[in-house]
Amino acid sequence: MKYFAILKDSLRETIDSKVLFVVVGLSVLAIFIMATLSFQPNPPDTALTKIAERIPDGAEEIDLPILGRKKATPSFTEYTVEDLQGPPDSRKPWEAEYQFVLKAKDLIPGGTRAAMLKEEMRAEEARERVAQTGRKTRLRTLQEDLMAEAQRIQERERKKGSDEAETQRRLQEELTSWFLKRLEEETRSLTAKDMQKFLKTQLENQGNWTVREVKEIELPADQRRVKLKVKVPIKEGEDVRIKTQDADGEVHKFAVTVVSRDGTYNVWPHKATLLFGAVPLGSSEKPGQLVYRIFSWGVGVVGAGVIMVLSCIITAFYIPNMLRKGTIDLLLAKPIHRATLLIYKYIGGLLFVFLNTSVLIGGLWLILGLRGGIWSASYLFIILVLTFEFAFFYALSALMAVLTRSAVVSILICFVTWGVLWGLGWAYWWADCKQDPSAVQESTVATVVRVVHTAAPHYLDLDWLSDKLIQENLLSLSEGERVKMEAQGYGKLRWSESLAVTSLYIVLLLGLACWWFATRDY
Amino acid sequence: MPVILTNNLVKHYGRVEALRGVSLTVERGEIFGLLGQNGAGKTTLIKILLGITTQTDGSAELLGEPTGTAAVRRRIGYLPEDHRFPEYHTGASLLDFYGALLEVPREQRRKRIPEVLEVVGIKNRMHSKIRTYSKGMKQRLGIAQALLHEPEVIFLDEPTDGVDPVGRRHIREVLMQLKEEGKTIFINSHLLGEVELVSDRVVILHGGEVIRAGVTSELTRQRGLFLVGLASGQAFPQEEVVKAGYHVSRRGDLWEVALTEGQAIDPVVDLLRSRGLSLRHLEEKRQTLEDIFMETVVAAEPALDMPRPRPRREPERYRDPERRFRETDRR
Numbered sequence: 020m021k022y023f024a025i026l027k028d029s030l031r032e033t034i035d036s037k038v039l040f041v042v043v044g045l046s047v048l049a050i051f052i053m054a055t056l057s058f059q060p061n062p063p064d065t066a067l068t069k070i071a072e073r074i075p076d077g078a079e080e081i082d083l084p085i086l087g088r089k090k091a092t093p094s095f096t097e098y099t100v101e102d103l104q105g106p107p108d109s110r111k112p113w114e115a116e117y118q119f120v121l122k123a124k125d126l127i128p129g130g131t132r133a134a135m136l137k138e139e140m141r142a143e144e145a146r147e148r149v150a151q152t153g154r155k156t157r158l159r160t161l162q163e164d165l166m167a168e169a170q171r172i173q174e175r176e177r178k179k180g181s182d183e184a185e186t187q188r189r190l191q192e193e194l195t196s197w198f199l200k201r202l203e204e205e206t207r208s209l210t211a212k213d214m215q216k217f218l219k220t221q222l223e224n225q226g227n228w229t230v231r232e233v234k235e236i237e238l239p240a241d242q243r244r245v246k247l248k249v250k251v252p253i254k255e256g257e258d259v260r261i262k263t264q265d266a267d268g269e270v271h272k273f274a275v276t277v278v279s280r281d282g283t284y285n286v287w288p289h290k291a292t293l294l295f296g297a298v299p300l301g302s303s304e305k306p307g308q309l310v311y312r313i314f315s316w317g318v319g320v321v322g323a324g325v326i327m328v329l330s331c332i333i334t335a336f337y338i339p340n341m342l343r344k345g346t347i348d349l350l351l352a353k354p355i356h357r358a359t360l361l362i363y364k365y366i367g368g369l370l371f372v373f374l375n376t377s378v379l380i381g382g383l384w385l386i387l388g389l390r391g392g393i394w395s396a397s398y399l400f401i402i403l404v405l406t407f408e409f410a411f412f413y414a415l416s417a418l419m420a421v422l423t424r425s426a427v428v429s430i431l432i433c434f435v436t437w438g439v440l441w442g443l444g445w446a447y448w449w450a451d452c453k454q455d456p457s458a459v460q461e462s463t464v465a466t467v468v469r470v471v472h473t474a475a476p477h478y479l480d481l482d483w484l485s486d487k488l489i490q491e492n493l494l495s496l497s498e499g500e501r502v503k504m505e506a507q508g509y510g511k512l513r514w515s516e517s518l519a520v521t522s523l524y525i526v527l528l529l530g531l532a533c534w535w536f537a538t539r540d541y
Numbered sequence: 542m543p544v545i546l547t548n549n550l551v552k553h554y555g556r557v558e559a560l561r562g563v564s565l566t567v568e569r570g571e572i573f574g575l576l577g578q579n580g581a582g583k584t585t586l587i588k589i590l591l592g593i594t595t596q597t598d599g600s601a602e603l604l605g606e607p608t609g610t611a612a613v614r615r616r617i618g619y620l621p622e623d624h625r626f627p628e629y630h631t632g633a634s635l636l637d638f639y640g641a642l643l644e645v646p647r648e649q650r651r652k653r654i655p656e657v658l659e660v661v662g663i664k665n666r667m668h669s670k671i672r673t674y675s676k677g678m679k680q681r682l683g684i685a686q687a688l689l690h691e692p693e694v695i696f697l698d699e700p701t702d703g704v705d706p707v708g709r710r711h712i713r714e715v716l717m718q719l720k721e722e723g724k725t726i727f728i729n730s731h732l733l734g735e736v737e738l739v740s741d742r743v744v745i746l747h748g749g750e751v752i753r754a755g756v757t758s759e760l761t762r763q764r765g766l767f768l769v770g771l772a773s774g775q776a777f778p779q780e781e782v783v784k785a786g787y788h789v790s791r792r793g794d795l796w797e798v799a800l801t802e803g804q805a806i807d808p809v810v811d812l813l814r815s816r817g818l819s820l821r822h823l824e825e826k827r828q829t830l831e832d833i834f835m836e837t838v839v840a841a842e843p844a845l846d847m848p849r850p851r852p853r854r855e856p857e858r859y860r861d862p863e864r865r866f867r868e869t870d871r872r
Contacts, residue, residue, distance in 0.1 A: 024641030028627070035629030345625035349686070351593045352619040353642040354611035540554075540594040 029367025050382035058289040069288040069303040071098040073225040077134030095130035113287040125268030132206035228277035307493040334368035338420035358533035397492035414528035444479020447472040477517035551598035561749040574740035582749040618687035622698035628672035676703035737830035765800035770822030
């Protein structure tokens with residue numbers, strides 16, 4: 020009874036501060052805006068073309084905030100869909116079996132094979148980065164061979180007595196020639212079976228289908244060849260001129276049969292709009308991707324940030340207010356243990372965050388489920404993660420409050436710690452998770468960062484793990500995509516470690532706060 | 542068995558000695574007054590008895606148990622000095638919160654809260670936010686929360702602070718009612734007149750030590766000092782009374798006759814009558830608690846930087862013998 024009374028008292032204090040209404044109001048506004056989100060599925064012909072365009076075509080892609088992944092360099096090949104056979108237009112076009120011809124046309128000589136090779140090498144590298152077997156991947160072999168060739172040319176030029184400028188010129192010319200030749204050999208080594216396997220994996224990844232068949236169609240020589248216009252840089256003295264030349268390319272066609280499965284909807288291209296169609300968000304958006312972006316940026320960064328900052332400020336006053344002379348005397352004269360009193364006051368603060376995040380995330384989960392058709396429990400789990408993250412900061416705030424009785428000091432210490440842990444999280448990513456581990460991982464600084472990170476609360480790791488969880492659920496990632504994500508740094512992070520270390524800190528900070536509070540004279 | 546028993550209580554705050562061996566007992570059903578200057582150690586003593594602060598040495602028992610246990614706290618009520626109630630509560634919700642902490646069942650709280658607020662006279666404002674209460678109302682609310690769970694012992698630190706005269710009288714009546722119900726009340730107040738009116742016994746603390754203790758009525762009674770007044774125009778036979786062995790001094794229109802050990806006032810009355818004088822005023826002079834307090838504190842610390850107590854000026858009514866007699870008769 021008395022424990023519930025303390026929680027009720029905290030709730031009354033929260034309600035009285037009016038901030039709860041402001042936060043809930045902002046959440047309701049966000050939910051209302053999301054309620055205006057609508058998805059309209061692309062018809063099968065458009066949708067399948069869009070999905071085919073998602074297959075890696077050799078272009079370099081970069082991740083842009085909000086906009087997501089965009090192509091940064093020209094494509095090597097072009098994928099299109101022909102002879103589509105499937106059910107007529109339905110309200111749920113993703114729930115069907117389709118047969119079609121996937122056409123891959125070179126945009127540069129050998130472009131299709133080069134694009135496949137590039138992606139395969141990248142995937143192989145990602146797998147090795149995660150598995151760390153020590154096996155030499157094709158990409159590493161290529162890099163080492165390139166280095167050996169460069170050294171050979173340098174040595175030869177040194178013996179000839181060439182000056183530096185001449186050595187540089189020879190290096191550039193001979194290495195370019197060596198690289199193109201090597202690439203041609205590598206791409207020629209790709210068999211039809213390799214290409215079919217590559218496309219099967221890609222269709223599973225990009226369309227989230229069960230791929231029944233991918234088989235290359237034998238084409239007559241005239242249909243197989245395609246005339247290309249390629250732009251070639253021609254060096255004229257100090258200037259470089261771009262010249263268009265004729266070249267031969269290839270066309271490949273594959274007979275494909277795909278069937279929908281769980282999660283096909285999440286990646287099926289949709290026309291997405293906001294504010295009941297007034298604001299177009301894209302004509303071929305993946306619903307899962309869009310919901311992920313809303314969560315990752317809207318909730319994970321903006322919403323959670325606002326809630327955490329406001330919560331840190333508001334709840335920082337709970338304990339100092341309780342410790343004021345004239346207030347604490349009344350409470351300590353009651354038959355309740357001091358530690359119990361403090362812990363329930365602490366839980367009251369956590370409830371504030373839990374309520375706010377529940378309203379925001381629960382509301383968005385409901386509305387996005389109703390409007391977008393995506394019901395993933397993963398982002399309801401984020402309510403608990405955010406509350407847990409706040410539990411650490413609030414334990415720190417509680418300790419500062421009993422030590423200093425000052426809300427301002429508690430707030431400042433929380434914000435400074437937040438900044439330090441944020442920086443430490445990124446430093447750890449740099450030291451231990453970054454894609455190129457070679458030099459950085461062996462430095463003393465990296466070792467220090469790793470040790471400090473292991474011993475410190477894993478605040479940012481929890482953020483990233485939550486992000487990973489949402490991605491896995493909303494983006495319906497295939498095994499290959501998961502490996503890629505692991506290789507990007509997520510693979511090093513563990514829920515068990517992050518939760519255990521952070522929990523230890525919560526217990527430690529709260530224990531110290533309780534001990535101090537229980538043994539002081541008031 | 543005493544309700545409160547302390548034995549040689551010592552409390553140090555760093556180098557500051559707040560209590561230096563305080564021993565006292567309070568019996569059940571008493572109203573006990575704790576007096577002392579600021580910094581005398583009164584609040585420290587109360588906090589030790591409540592378990593809010595721990596003693597450096599000595600022992601203290603409350604209701605036969607060591608102080609500070611949850612079992613003891615359930616049986617005591619406490620109004621601290623300078624209390625600050627959370628202003629987001631209403632009077633009723635605050636009592637409900639404290640009642641829950643005191644483990645008063647919900648049904649009982651529902652019944653008891655309006656009752657106790659009525660006793661202190663703020664029932665009509667029980668659903669208003671505390672931030673809208675006047676200082677006096679907050680004080681009454683403080684008393685209400687101390688009485689809510691019908692405790693056996695009630696500690697009141699400055700209970701009438703900020704309360705108007707009507708309210709003070711009301712609070713006095715409440716205290717007397719509680720005493721009749723057998724409650725033990727421990728009052729710490731600077732308003733010595735208030736304490737004098739209600740307390741059975743008092744203790745004066747000074748510099749962390751008990752420097753005087755006793756039954757209030759005994760302390761305030763000053764043996765052997767009478768004020769005598771005669772009818773208008775009659776001269777007081779001062780020389781004859783002095784010859785009879787009494788010390789006489791004038792106090793306005795009255796005469797103060799001091800008795801020495803073994804003397805009575807009756808020979809003086811007989812002397813006045815034998816001289817044909819009309820006695821219009823005869824009163825045994827009492828000391829107030831304030832007199833005792835000032836006298837005791839100054840005696841305990843002669844170098845104390847405070848004004849010396851001056852001889853009391855007689856009230857206006859004593860200067861008019863006729864009026865004096867009227868009032869004496871009325872009594």
